Amino acid sequence: MKQISKLFLVSLLSGATTLGAYKLLFDDNGYFSSNKNGITTLAPESYGRLASLGAENVDFTVAAEKTIHTVVHVKNVSVRTISNPIMEYFYGYGGQQQQEQVGTGSGVIISEDGYIVTNNHVVKDANDIEITLNNKKTYKAKLVGTDSKMDIALLKINADEKLPYSTFANSDSVKIGEWVLAVGNPYNLTSTVTAGIVSAKARNLDTRGIQSFIQTDAAVNPGNSGGALVNTRGELIGINTMISSMTGSYVGYSFAVPSNNARKIIEDIMEFGNVQRGILGVEGGELNSTASKELGITQTQGFYINKVTKNSGAEKAKLQKGDIIIKLDNQDIATFADLSGYVNTKRPNDKIQVTYLRDGKTMIAPVVLSKNESFTTEFKGIELENIDAADKKKFKLDYGVKIKAITNENLLQYNEELKGNIILSIDNVKATNIETVSKLLNNKDEKQSIRIEMINKNGEVIRIII
Structure with missing residues (x-):
């Protein structure tokens, strides 16, 4: 009986020691607790479930399959005249020689009867344009029209069959962080698909032309120009145009002309033969903390009007110097690229609702866009x-x-x-x-x-x- 009592006492002491150690180390305020001093040190239960947002769980196959058949290889053959002044001086001939140059890029079929959109710089100065489809069929292309400012060109081929084509999505609805695919022919490698996300919208690169790009981190290289940028449903949201690089190859970011801008240019060329540009009729600049401080205002986002063009829609709507444009229709305006990008999707005589600030008050005015040629x-x-x-x-x-x-x-x-x-x-x-x-x-x-x-x-x- 004495022996049993000793064993019971040892067991009781062992249990108490274990319980005390647990309370010291693992309880609510213990050393290894999940809430030491109110700071969570262990991952929440939902942590593992967040992995479902990863790229491996996004299905790119449908978009890729739809798009690769609508993206074409564009071959541009041009002839350049080269002068040889030494031959001309000594022999009286050979002063000029014709040299053939070949450039390549990509294009996107946008109709079953063979209309193709690409970049203007892909077909610039072309004497001959050749299109190769994904099925290896080759056609001669006719240049229908171009817009050098927005770097868009429209081509036409006469195929012997109905062609697969890409449908346009609303690029204004694209979200930062959204998954996208870039499809093109880099380095003459046909039907190349790369994936990335939308890194920024309305990116202004001060190219003196395009001032509102979609920026992505999908890999784009020489030869991708004119190719398709599509969403995960395979809808066209942009035309790949350029990369940001010190080497000439992809190093992290690429840029595309938004589909709304490209579509408007294409429709203008098909309907009018040229691009119909509407203008708001205001001059000024985007706001930031430095500019706002110099102007003596508190608003740090929007487009500050410094001058209103005579006889423009803005003047007729009674916009004036000092007004700050913060919205066009339902599109928020924080930068100049936001403003120019939206206006570039409109035509002369289109009416847009301009929301602006004047003396701290929010006001709305309908503005009829003027024709660019009258600017x-x-x-x-x-x-x-x-x-x-x-x-x-x-x-x-x-x-x-x-x-x-x-x-x-x-x-x-x-x-x-x-x-x-x-x-x-x-x-x-x-x-x-x-x-x-x-x-x-x-x-x-x-x-x-x-x-x-x-x-x-x-x-x-x-x-x-x-």
Whole structure:
């Protein structure tokens, strides 16, 4: 009996020691507890379930299968004239030689009867365009129209069958973080598919043309230009256009023209033969903390109006300097890229609802977009306008702005010599169009001299400093 009592006492002490150690180390405030000093050190029960959001659980196969048959290989053959002044000088011949150049890229079939969208730079200066489908069939393509500003071109092939084609999605609905596929022909490798996510929207790269890209981290390399950027349903949300790289190859980010912009350009070319651009009629810049501080305002997002164009829709809607645009229709406007990207999806005479701030109050005004060709700007008493189709044909130009009128007293004596001239560059910056020139001149002081290169009415290049 004595022995049993001793064993019971030892067992009791052992149990108490174990219980005390557990309370010390593992209980609510123990050393290894899950809530030591209120800080969770163990993963929650739902942690393992979050893995379902990973790429391995997203089905890319349907989108890839739909898209690879709609993406084509584009071969551009151009002829370049090379001068050999030494041969010309010594022998009187051989001064110029014709050299054939071949470029490649991608394109996307957008209709069963053979319309194909690609980048303008893929087919620029082409003498001959050849399209190879995913089934290896080859066709000659006709260039229907281009838009160098937005880097979009429309091609047409006459196939002997109905073709698979991509359908457009609403690129305004694309979300940052959404999975996407880039499909194209990098390095002449056909039907290459890469996956990534949307890294940013309305990215402004200051290309003096496109100012609203979709940025992704899907791998894009030379040859992918003009290819498709699609969502996981295989719908077209962008046309792959460029990469950000110091080496010429993919290093992390790629950029695509949003499908809404591309679609609008294509429809314009098919319906009108050229791109119909509408403008809001405001000049200014996007806000940030620095700009807002200089302007003496508290709002740090939106487009600040610094100037309203005469006779524009914005002026007629009574928008004025100091107003801050924060929304166009249902699209939030935080940057200039947001504003220009949305306006570029519209045509002249389209009406949009502009939400803006004035003296701290939110106001809404319907604005009818003006035609881009009627957009003018003035600097140092020189009124400028975009060149029209007749000027482009006459002087064989695809860019430039025209001197519409002279009001500068010091230049009035040269009115006849200057009026009608086409400005090619300002301070060595290419005068692409009125929008580019306005942006450039807004950063110039009226007292600052500028150097202008222009073509006069006789086609002669002249340079002046004013």
